[in-house]
Amino acid sequence: MDYLDTSLVVAILTNEAATANARSWLESCPLGNTYISDWVVTEVSSALSIKVRTGALPVDHRAAAQAFFRQLIAESFALLPVNSFHFHMAAQFADQHRLGLRAGDALHLAIASDVGARLCTLDRRLAEAASEIGAAVLYLA
Numbered sequence: 001m002d003y004l005d006t007s008l009v010v011a012i013l014t015n016e017a018a019t020a021n022a023r024s025w026l027e028s029c030p031l032g033n034t035y036i037s038d039w040v041v042t043e044v045s046s047a048l049s050i051k052v053r054t055g056a057l058p059v060d061h062r063a064a065a066q067a068f069f070r071q072l073i074a075e076s077f078a079l080l081p082v083n084s085f086h087f088h089m090a091a092q093f094a095d096q097h098r099l100g101l102r103a104g105d106a107l108h109l110a111i112a113s114d115v116g117a118r119l120c121t122l123d124r125r126l127a128e129a130a131s132e133i134g135a136a137v138l139y140l141a
Contacts, residue, residue: 001116003036003080005122008122009040009044010044018141022140035078036077082107086110087110093106105123109133116136118136124141
């Protein structure tokens with residue numbers, strides 16, 4: 001079971017340095033094995049909007065990325081709900097200042113850890129924190 005964080009999903013959806021590697025990895029995943037959370041849905045929308053505002057992504061490409069994302073949700077990704085337990089678990093991870101986790105990354109780690117999924121990410125800091133707490137992690141840089 002693989003849980004994809006937002007950094008990986010955005011690379012799959014847009015043209016970034018890691019896009020080819022991320023898409024190739026996703027294509028190699030067995031169907032029914034890739035999970036995202038409701039939090040990823042929110043963060044993807046935010047990340048795509050930021051790319052538009054900064055000029056890194058034309059508006060029409062954002063619409064295409066959102067359509068592709070909806071297709072992946074329908075055909076490839078299973079969606080995990082986020083609940084109060086995840087927020088409290090994320091707070092416990094964030095309390096460990098040496099991990100250097102931002103709130104959103106701590107939440108990804110909590111969700112993946114709760115269901116026993118391998119956290120798949122392009123975020124080095126998040127991968128290191130996951131490894132440090134003993135969570136399964138795949139760093140795809």
